[in-house]
Each structure stands twice: as C-alpha cells, then as structure tokens.
Amino acid sequence: xxxxxTHLLVPYIFCTVASxxxxxxxxxxxxxxxxGAAIPDLMKIKIVLEERTVESILGFxxxxxxxxxxGGVLLLAGIIAVAFERRHWRPVFGLVTFGGLTSLLLDxxxxxxxxxxxxxLYPFTSWRPPTPxxxxxxxxxxxxxxxxxxGTVAVLDRRVRAHS
Amino acid sequence: MRVxxxxxxxxxxxxxxxxxxxxxAVTEExxxxxxxxxxxxxxxxSYAGQQLVVFGTVTETSDSEMEINVESxxxxxxxxxxxxxxxxxxxxxxxxxxxxxxxxxxxxxRVEVVNSSRWAEFYKYGASAVGAxxxxxxxxxxxxxxxxxxxxxxxxx
Numbered sequence: 001x002x003x004x005x006t007h008l009l010v011p012y013i014f015c016t017v018a019s020x021x022x023x024x025x026x027x028x029x030x031x032x033x034x035x036g037a038a039i040p041d042l043m044k045i046k047i048v049l050e051e052r053t054v055e056s057i058l059g060f061x062x063x064x065x066x067x068x069x070x071g072g073v074l075l076l077a078g079i080i081a082v083a084f085e086r087r088h089w090r091p092v093f094g095l096v097t098f099g100g101l102t103s104l105l106l107d108x109x110x111x112x113x114x115x116x117x118x119x120x121l122y123p124f125t126s127w128r129p130p131t132p133x134x135x136x137x138x139x140x141x142x143x144x145x146x147x148x149x150x151g152t153v154a155v156l157d158r159r160v161r162a163h164s
Numbered sequence: 165m166r167v168x169x170x171x172x173x174x175x176x177x178x179x180x181x182x183x184x185x186x187x188x189a190v191t192e193e194x195x196x197x198x199x200x201x202x203x204x205x206x207x208x209x210s211y212a213g214q215q216l217v218v219f220g221t222v223t224e225t226s227d228s229e230m231e232i233n234v235e236s237x238x239x240x241x242x243x244x245x246x247x248x249x250x251x252x253x254x255x256x257x258x259x260x261x262x263x264x265x266x267x268x269x270x271x272x273x274r275v276e277v278v279n280s281s282r283w284a285e286f287y288k289y290g291a292s293a294v295g296a297x298x299x300x301x302x303x304x305x306x307x308x309x310x311x312x313x314x315x316x317x318x319x320x321x
Binding site: 003004005006007008027028031032034035038041044050051052055058060061062063064065066067069071072075076078079082083084085086088111112113114118119122123126128133136137138140143 | 165173174177178180181184185186187188189190192194195196197215237238259260261274275276277278279280284285287288289291292293294295296298299302303305306310313315316317318319320
C-alpha cells in the first residue's frame with residue numbers, strides 16, 4: 001500500500017475541493033475524512049503483533065487483511081462515528097468511509113505482478129479487480145504528486161476562504 | 165445518548181469486525197488464490213506446475229537469477245527465481261509471478277520490485293510516521309474529548 005502520508009493527503013484534496021461548494025464541510029470535517037484514509041493502514045499492526053501470535057492466544061485462525069477491505073472500512077467507520085456525539089454520526093460515518101475508500105482505490109491501483117489487485121471488496125465479493133499497476137508502494141513519486149496537489153489545493157483554499 | 169447504548173453499539177461492531185478477521189483467515193483460499201510460504205513449506209510438490217505470485221526478500225542475485233526468502237505465518241522458504249530481467253539489491257523486496265517448478269524454483273514471467281533496497285522500506289515507514297504524527301496534531305486542533313459525555317466534540321462547539 002501507499003505510505004500513510006499519501007493516503008491522508010488524497011481525501012484532504014477531495015474534501016477541501018468539495019468544501020468550496022458544501023457549506024458545512026469545513027476544515028474540521030476535512031480532517032475527519034482524512035482519518036478514514038488511515039483505516040486500511042491499521043493492518044500494519046501486524047508489525048508489532050503478528051497474526052500467528054494472536055492465533056496462538058485465541059486458538060483459531062486470524063487475519064488482519066479485512067482491515068484493508070471495504071468490510072473493514074465500513075465497520076471501523078461505524079465504530080469511529082459512535083465515538084462522536086450522536087448528531088455527528090451521519091457526517092462522520094460518511095466522511096470516514098469516503099476517506100477509507102480513497103485509500104482502498106489508491107492501493108487498488110498499485111502494481112501487482114499478476115495484474116490483479118487484492119480482494120479489497122471483501123466480504124461482499126472475493127473478486128480481485130484488475131489493477132492499472134501505476135506505482136509500487138515505496139515509489140516516492142506518488143508522495144511527491146500528492147504533496148504538490150495538496151499544496152496547490154491548500155493555496156487555492158486560502159484564496160477561496162479569503163474571498164468568502 | 166446514554167453511554168451504555170454507545171458501548172453496546174461499539175461492542176456489536178467490534179464483534180462483527182472480529183468475526184470478519186476470523187472469517188477471512190478461515191476462508192483465505194477463496195480470495196487469496198496463491199499458496200503462501202507456510203503452504204509451500206508443507207506441501208511444495210503439490211503446487212509444482214502451478215502459476216503463483218510470491219512476495220520475497222532478495223538474499224542473493226546474479227545476472228539472470230536470484231534467491232528470495234518468502235515468509236508468512238512464521239514459516240519461511242527460500243526460492244530460486246529464474247528468468248529475471250530486473251536488477252535488485254539483496255535486502256530489496258520483490259513480487260514474482262511465474263510457474264512453480266521442482267527444486268524450489270520459480271520460472272518468472274514477471275518480477276516487480278516493491279522495495280529496491282532496505283532504504284526504500286525505511287522511506288515508506290518514515291513517510292507514514294510523519295503522516296500519523298501530522299494527522300494527530302491536526303485532528304486534536306479541531307476536535308477534543310468531552311470528559312462529561314466521553315465523546316469527541318468540535319473545539320469551537
């Protein structure tokens with residue numbers, strides 16, 4: 001998967017541009033959308049707590065992979081939404097899900113040697129969508145493009161806010 | 165909303181997520197079609213002749229071959245990859261798509277370099293750490309924990 005910084009910048013770009021037209025979508029909500037983009041990266045927990053360690057504690061098979069799928073994003077978006085006040089649940093759930101989806105789509109465009117992305121639509125289907133194989137996860141070009149786009153949007157956003 | 169209602173909702177969602185994490189492991193073969201290191205370690209010959217994708221760390225390279233270490237679930241297997249056209253330093257990580265042959269060998273059809281060296285991995289984790297720290301600072305600039313209701317509330321109300 002792309003690095004976490006790139007994941008966070010993508011929904012920042014989309015949500016900030018959307019905020020120019022949507023009145024309630026101010027910066028605090030943009031940040032919530034960015035948070036959703038971190039959900040698929042949670043599977044990196046395996047670096048500190050390996051799956052086999054969890055399996056040996058639980059006594060049955062266990063995999064972190066669903067955290068980086070549509071099902072994992074929807075459930076974690078629900079858990080995150082409930083951490084907010086009741087009146088915020090709907091926008092939080094929507095924005096966090098959107099952020100998570102941008103990460104899944106971005107990861108679905110990276111290089112897979114067999115030309116098929118992981119089954120990120122799990123558990124709804126086990127189909128592995130074709131990937132355009134645009135980048136590998138350690139390619140700094142991806143981050144540079146994201147930083148340039150986010151920087152441009154940040155400058156434009158400041159101007160838009162100054163005029164409104 | 166009462167705290168116990170919120171806790172109940174979170175518990176139900178966490179249990180469902182937990183179920184998903186177990187279900188994915190149990191049904192792995194349906195949505196992850198290739199054998200992993202554990203499968204290859206225990207039943208290599210049964211997969212010979214099949215096409216597969218493996219992720220591995222390069223341990224040795226030569227002009228047209230390399231040796232990679234494939235790990236999963238605590239199991240590890242060393243595979244020789246033939247027919248490569250891409251130079252990778254030892255320590256780099258590659259994806260290999262090809263046909264599994266006898267004697268722990270893959271005839272590669274496509275090799276993709278995931279991390280060209282150990283430094284590429286450091287870069288990835290470094291950028292991720294910067295992202296995580298920056299996000300937390302930004303988030304708590306706009307949101308705070310309300311200690312009366314134990315919910316997240318906007319700082320400006």
